Amino acid sequence: MSRQTDTRASVPNYPTRAFTRAxxxxxxxxxxxxxxxxxxxxxxxxxxxxxxxxxxxxxxxAYEVDMDAALQASSSRHWLGTDAFGRDIASQILVxxxxxIAVGLIAVGxxxxxxxxxxxxxxxxxxxxxxxxxxxxxxxFAFPALLSAIMLTAVFGAGMINAIIxxxxxxxxxxxxxxxxxxxxxxxRDYVLAARAxxxxxxxxTLQHVLPNIAAxxxxxxTIQFALAILAEAALSYLGLGTQPPQPSWxxxxxEAQTLMFQAPLLAVWPGLxxxxxxxxxxxxxxxxxxxxxxRLTRER
Amino acid sequence: MSIFLLKRLLTLVAxxxxxxxxxxxxxxxxxxxxxxMLMGPDAEPEAVTAMAQQxxxxxxxxxxxxxxxxxxxxxxxxxxxxxxxxxxELVWERLAVTVPLAIMAMCITAVxxxxxxxxxxxxxxxWGDVGLMGLAQIGIAIPNFWFAxxxxxxxxxxxxxxxxxxxPGWSEEAGGGFWPALQALLLPAIxxxxxxxxxxARITRSxxxxxxREDFVRTARAKGLSxxxxxxxxxxxxxxxPVVTVMGLQFANLLAGTIVVENVFYLPGLGRLIFQSISxxxxxxxxxxxxxxxxxxxxxxxxxxxxxxAIDPRIKAGDI
Amino acid sequence: MALLEVSNLTxxxxxxxxxxxxxxxxxxxxxxxxxxxxxxxxxxGKSLTALALMGLLPEHAQVDGSIxxxxxxxxGLSERQLCALRGNRMAMVxxxxxxxxxxxxxxxxxxxxxxxxxxxxxxxxxxxxxTELLERVGIAQAAQRLDExxxxxxxxxxxxxxxxxxxxxxxxxLVADEPTTALDVTVQQRILDLLQELxxxxxxxxxxxxxxxxxxxxxxxxxxxxxxxxxxxxxxxEAVFARRAHPYTRGLFAARPQLHAAEGTVxxxxxxxxxxxxxxxxxxxxxxxxxxxxxxxCYVERPQPRTLHQPSMAAPAxxxxxxxxxxxxxxxxxxLTAGART
Numbered sequence: 020m021s022r023q024t025d026t027r028a029s030v031p032n033y034p035t036r037a038f039t040r041a042x043x044x045x046x047x048x049x050x051x052x053x054x055x056x057x058x059x060x061x062x063x064x065x066x067x068x069x070x071x072x073x074x075x076x077x078x079x080x081a082y083e084v085d086m087d088a089a090l091q092a093s094s095s096r097h098w099l100g101t102d103a104f105g106r107d108i109a110s111q112i113l114v115x116x117x118x119x120i121a122v123g124l125i126a127v128g129x130x131x132x133x134x135x136x137x138x139x140x141x142x143x144x145x146x147x148x149x150x151x152x153x154x155x156x157x158x159x160f161a162f163p164a165l166l167s168a169i170m171l172t173a174v175f176g177a178g179m180i181n182a183i184i185x186x187x188x189x190x191x192x193x194x195x196x197x198x199x200x201x202x203x204x205x206x207x208r209d210y211v212l213a214a215r216a217x218x219x220x221x222x223x224x225t226l227q228h229v230l231p232n233i234a235a236x237x238x239x240x241x242t243i244q245f246a247l248a249i250l251a252e253a254a255l256s257y258l259g260l261g262t263q264p265p266q267p268s269w270x271x272x273x274x275e276a277q278t279l280m281f282q283a284p285l286l287a288v289w290p291g292l293x294x295x296x297x298x299x300x301x302x303x304x305x306x307x308x309x310x311x312x313x314x315r316l317t318r319e320r
Numbered sequence: 321m322s323i324f325l326l327k328r329l330l331t332l333v334a335x336x337x338x339x340x341x342x343x344x345x346x347x348x349x350x351x352x353x354x355x356x357m358l359m360g361p362d363a364e365p366e367a368v369t370a371m372a373q374q375x376x377x378x379x380x381x382x383x384x385x386x387x388x389x390x391x392x393x394x395x396x397x398x399x400x401x402x403x404x405x406x407x408x409e410l411v412w413e414r415l416a417v418t419v420p421l422a423i424m425a426m427c428i429t430a431v432x433x434x435x436x437x438x439x440x441x442x443x444x445x446x447w448g449d450v451g452l453m454g455l456a457q458i459g460i461a462i463p464n465f466w467f468a469x470x471x472x473x474x475x476x477x478x479x480x481x482x483x484x485x486x487x488p489g490w491s492e493e494a495g496g497g498f499w500p501a502l503q504a505l506l507l508p509a510i511x512x513x514x515x516x517x518x519x520x521a522r523i524t525r526s527x528x529x530x531x532x533r534e535d536f537v538r539t540a541r542a543k544g545l546s547x548x549x550x551x552x553x554x555x556x557x558x559x560x561x562p563v564v565t566v567m568g569l570q571f572a573n574l575l576a577g578t579i580v581v582e583n584v585f586y587l588p589g590l591g592r593l594i595f596q597s598i599s600x601x602x603x604x605x606x607x608x609x610x611x612x613x614x615x616x617x618x619x620x621x622x623x624x625x626x627x628x629x630a631i632d633p634r635i636k637a638g639d640i
Numbered sequence: 641m642a643l644l645e646v647s648n649l650t651x652x653x654x655x656x657x658x659x660x661x662x663x664x665x666x667x668x669x670x671x672x673x674x675x676x677x678x679x680x681x682x683x684x685g686k687s688l689t690a691l692a693l694m695g696l697l698p699e700h701a702q703v704d705g706s707i708x709x710x711x712x713x714x715x716g717l718s719e720r721q722l723c724a725l726r727g728n729r730m731a732m733v734x735x736x737x738x739x740x741x742x743x744x745x746x747x748x749x750x751x752x753x754x755x756x757x758x759x760x761x762x763x764x765x766x767x768x769x770x771t772e773l774l775e776r777v778g779i780a781q782a783a784q785r786l787d788e789x790x791x792x793x794x795x796x797x798x799x800x801x802x803x804x805x806x807x808x809x810x811x812x813x814l815v816a817d818e819p820t821t822a823l824d825v826t827v828q829q830r831i832l833d834l835l836q837e838l839x840x841x842x843x844x845x846x847x848x849x850x851x852x853x854x855x856x857x858x859x860x861x862x863x864x865x866x867x868x869x870x871x872x873x874x875x876x877x878e879a880v881f882a883r884r885a886h887p888y889t890r891g892l893f894a895a896r897p898q899l900h901a902a903e904g905t906v907x908x909x910x911x912x913x914x915x916x917x918x919x920x921x922x923x924x925x926x927x928x929x930x931x932x933x934x935x936x937x938c939y940v941e942r943p944q945p946r947t948l949h950q951p952s953m954a955a956p957a958x959x960x961x962x963x964x965x966x967x968x969x970x971x972x973x974x975x976l977t978a979g980a981r982t
Contacts, residue, residue, distance in 0.1 A: 160569070161335050161614045162342075163576030166594070170346060170610065173598035246461070253463050254580050258595065270463075277469055277584065280484070284473050291466030299461035535739040541696055542734075543754045543805065544727030546719065557744050633744060633789045 049311060056307025062300025070116035079107025081114045081267050090283050099289050103279060111267040112293050118179060118262045119269060119297060122252040123245040125183045130190020131241055137191065138198025139229065142206055143221045153199065156192035164189040165254055172260040182261040186251050190244050197240050201233040235312035242305035246298045253294050269294050328625045332618050339614040344385050347607050397608040407608050410593065417487055418578055418589035421505050425574060428513035429520060430567065437524025442551060444529060452521065459518025464577050468511035468584040475507060482507055485586035508585045512577045516570055523566050527559040561632055568624030572617045641711060643812055643845045644670040649705040651688055651697065653918065660918030662688050663869045672812065675839060675846040677860030677877065679853065683915055685869040686849045690815045693847070694732050695722040709813065727754040730813040731806035736822050737798035741790040747801050748786030754808045773804040777834060796827035800834065807838060815847045820855065832859055853896060857881065862964045865889050868926025875966030885948055885968040885976040887931045925971065933975045943969040948976060
């Protein structure tokens, strides 16, 4: 009674679906549609551009003292005005970006490298090794990071290098915890069990299976820690413990501005704005990346 | 007391002991000669030796450590080199500023964050949500000391409603009083609270959204509860569990924030004392204050765990 | 007049791939004291239909058609009016007893909640009534256990508590969405028996949703077979089970594992293909492509309901005073009569 035809092939060309379906999109497309990501990427690029630009050109001089031009309001020559020593604010902001980026990059780099190694080891070895590493990481939570950074820089001397080391040390437990948590989830997966059954060593599994799959989480966390590092560097410089003069630093600019609040209130606005925009940009970038690198869409190796 | 709380108590004690060891090690053992550090690089060798004896530095580190801990257990924190007075007195004075400041900041944070987070979650994906979360993003990015300076610029320089810093004291004889003291703490508390509130608001919002997805909320609606009633009666208590936990964790950041904010406002609090003592190389004050801060953090987290057990009956049963 | 009359119920949803029609043109009537079974695979729209009855669909869902409870039109009522009805005149029991109760409230409080909300009872009155309700559903020592928390009860007990909660205000309509699926087999039967007792006692109408043929066979006098959001076959349970007109129904029955199969390895018959995603459903018959009798027209033309057997008006009175006609949807009558068992 019924024709046993290949019905799919002979389906006529008029609409056979109740609704048309939306097309799935590639990463680049989705990235450009994601508001947080775009804004974050823009601001972060601005930050990096400012720092790079400062090596080649600044509108005025960030270092030259010129007492005649002290505390001027913004003009065509000094776009954002001058500080108490006649130095151009706009230039200081551009050069200050260098300190923020340097501290952020290196401190997070330290924390990332050492923290990830510790986390991977903890997840691979389990047992008492894991316990010790995690207890140590938990323990550091009793010490507010800023407090310890202040202690370390005070004991070992103020300056950008020590600030970087202090902030870097406090990134280690954060990355260790997050690495271990994500790595443990991967270790529990079936294909890892299969790899172990085939006799693959733990380090091989860690490098080939675990690390590529937690990379997305680490990237997102790194951008967030970068933002926190910038805030920490600013706080340390504000207290006089971070980047030292004559190297411009946004935090120190704020502390100088505070003493002149009644005479030149705008001095306090620009450096703080620079910090806020940089941190905002990095946070938005991190949030955007987190949404875009959703585990549903990463292919597992 | 349930097993859960007992375990937490033991962790608390262990952490404090560990903290004291670390603090001691960093401040006294690492830099080498503490007396030299105190006197500076240009001091006479005899003066340095005398100072070393006064500080008891000729004794081995372990003995000094025990002396310190023994003293602590008797409530004796030693004497400040710079101020020449017992550290305990100093600390007490300063706590009278920092503790009310921290409490005020925490209260403002809690009220702002929970209200904003719940509102945003209830208006998920609509303008209220997007707007508030945008504000929260900005709030997280603002350094608290910059916000403090901006507050001073607005309220002290421009509007002249508040003084630009300083603390009149709690007692009226010394020229202060209850309300003037609170007034002096208001701007600093707001400066501290805003950033924390921004972070906490986001957490509250996700916690509420998570709970809204749970099956028992659907059951509550099926019983005839309106959306608002379901939110208030069923969702909030469950959502508070992660929120309270995060508040506890944030307390450490709050205390760190007081160090900077007290400097901005010239408040004679614990944070400022630590900072000044570090600059003055007043090692004895520093180590006691840092340990005290660590103790406050650990105790607050313990209180959070107690609250956690009170909110969630599954914990009381002691099966964790 | 029937207690519940649903006509041409259609539900459109927004999925991440676009708009989809999750439920198409569902119609049925239900009398007091009768039980209607809704059977179908996951994703066929049975739960959505149930949620639509209660007015609990997600906000972005578009609903068309009509749902009348005792003559009152439910679609288009304000949220406030619906809240007054839910838990009061119509109630629902859900699938997962483990997560359907609030873990931080005592069970006494949760059972008493609808009593205080709709009937305005005082705390003491509500507690007393809650104790009675819990005893009725079989919770031992209910009075002492009122202040205990859900995690202190087993899955079966939690489902009983859910039922007590649903029945608190004496609703006319009870919707049970797979109430026993998450429970152990031994417990399932007791819960279903309890439901039947309560239905008879209170003269409620029960909509029982399940994917289990056995459960439906034992508990529902009339049934709807759903696939891809459409009711492909409906009627009195005995009639549908005996005749199995629609190819999908036939497939469902054939796919049951037989305990006493023929000698040698016998492959379990399956229905070829897979359930398409909602957005991919054809504009015509949802079963097109998987049906062995598919023609080109099936993809495009919507089959209308065909009555296969109209009960005579002089039929003997049964529990439901209104015998449902046996109806199935297919473009070709021959398909419906072809597989008929003699």
